[in-house]
Amino acid sequence: PPDLEDKLLTEPLRHPDFFNVKELFSLKDLFDARVHLGHKKGCRHQFMEPYIFGCRLDQDIIDLDQTMQHLQLALNFTAHVAYRKGIILFVSRNRQFCHLVESTARECGEYAHTRYWQGGLLTNAHIQFGPGIRLPDLLIFLSSLNNVFEPHVAIRDAAKMNIPTVGVVDTNCNPCLITYPIPGNDDSPTSMELYCKLFKMTIIRAKNKRKQIEVFQDLQSQEKHDTSRPVLAEGQA
């Protein structure tokens, strides 16, 4: 029934934090995972200056308050995309964490691309894959540079194809074309594991919520046809 479907899709959009992603992380967690550590002053990108808290002994320190806000927005957005059954593609060209990212994607039931990016993957998809292909609805960059320390081609391609992007930007990255940048460290194992854990938990949470609401709505519609049964109390959405 179109009514219920409409409600299913519009209800989460009314709340600023429908999936309560704020509780998944705290400032202390970010600090312990060394998310605030940036690169040296010489590597600093001009557009990252607003996100930098300061510089100590030539090493940039990222402002974790801003990171918290950006992270909350990004996680909320991914949760909404996962709730609406969108295709999420994890991209990272960092060889150290390639296996970790692929395993995270596999465990959430989403997709990963941590290998050499072929030029026409997004822009020439119909010829590369065949007609009728569905492109990803969200790209998550766990490291927005490629092996030659240049911005990943997928950022530009996603912007061309109108695909929103979420990306962890370090002090040497360009945050311009990314829709939801997350200023933070992308080189430490602890920080990467934290990001993977957070994304995995949000996606699984959102998918479970969707299943739960669908089941609930099915039950509701069954009861409407069966008026002899007592009406169950409406649980919280």
Place this chain on the structure above:
Amino acid sequence: MERSDGVGRAQRPDRLRLQHQKWRQFNYLLKEIKTLRLIYTTTAAWRKNIAASGPEKYTEAFIKKQIEEFDLGKRHLANMMGEDPETFTQEDIDRAIAYLFPSGLFDKRARPMMKHPTEIFPEQRKIQWGEDGRPFHFLFYTGKQSYYSLMHETYEKLLNVQKHQDQLAAQGISPQKEKKNLVGSRWVTKTELEGMLLEKLSDDDYSRFIRLLEKLMTLPCSDIEENYIKKFSKEIAVQLQKVSVEPLKYDEQGVAFSTGEGVRKTSRATAVVYGSGTGKITVNGIDVLHYFPVLQDREQLLFPFQFLDRIGKHDTTCTVSGGGRSSQAGAIRLATAKALRSFVTEKEVEFMRQAGLLTVDPRVRERKKPGQEGARRKFTWKKR
């Protein structure tokens, strides 16, 4: 035509210059073709033009129908041949088809055949995504999903082994690596791997995968993942097959003798060499001096004896047929050398082999080709 030679070299003769000109024209054409290709197509289209290769040629329903028809046809064939349909094997089918449809064609693949559809229709990749558009494999968007998932799995095994190693090290046990015999095994080739993954690979990808496997194998605790590694290693058949030397035989008088066979071009010869004798050689019942009037042929016959310093010690009786005088001599030489192996030590057998006495001469008469006078001789070239 003018050519700047740089250093003052003598002009090449006319025919070479013409050949060189033709070669340059051909090379230029090749380059043109290459540049044309570069203009009209793109690298993406070269690599995986899956869309251009057309929709699925063989749908699942089609293959299923083919299998049903094959089973029915097998039963009909068994009935026709008067055999039991239940126990009709593939070899029986092949024999029946060869009997019912005799074909004189040389190429086995061109003859009529009846095989199971899975052997005839090559395995194909089905549509990779479901009804809602979501692909089935989590690495679908990389393009080479099977190859990258293989790399992912192998790397996982590597991490597993390293973890195991760390656990053992924490307990204080140092693992010992048993030397595995690598001689009899080889890694899968690129084509075999392509067949396993149903995907095209590049040389780079293949070498990367092999390097990863070798890295996995060199770790001490890799015995845990032996089963996985075995999937990608094949055994090579032992190449050196030792030819066993036949023992000496003894005839009624107690004289040791041994036989050998030899071939050269179209001649076939058998030789019987007796242990004690005065160096007499009989060919087809005729003495060697009468059968081979030419000195060169008799030298060929004597060569094995001369090589082993046994010229006056053995008696030989040979039979030979086919070929001309030179090839008959060569055939008998090979036959006597093979027969002499039983009289001689292993070291001397190896010397004989290295001297080329025991190798069959593979040279056969080359066929005449059309458009030429002989095998190599072309017709006289006339300028006008």
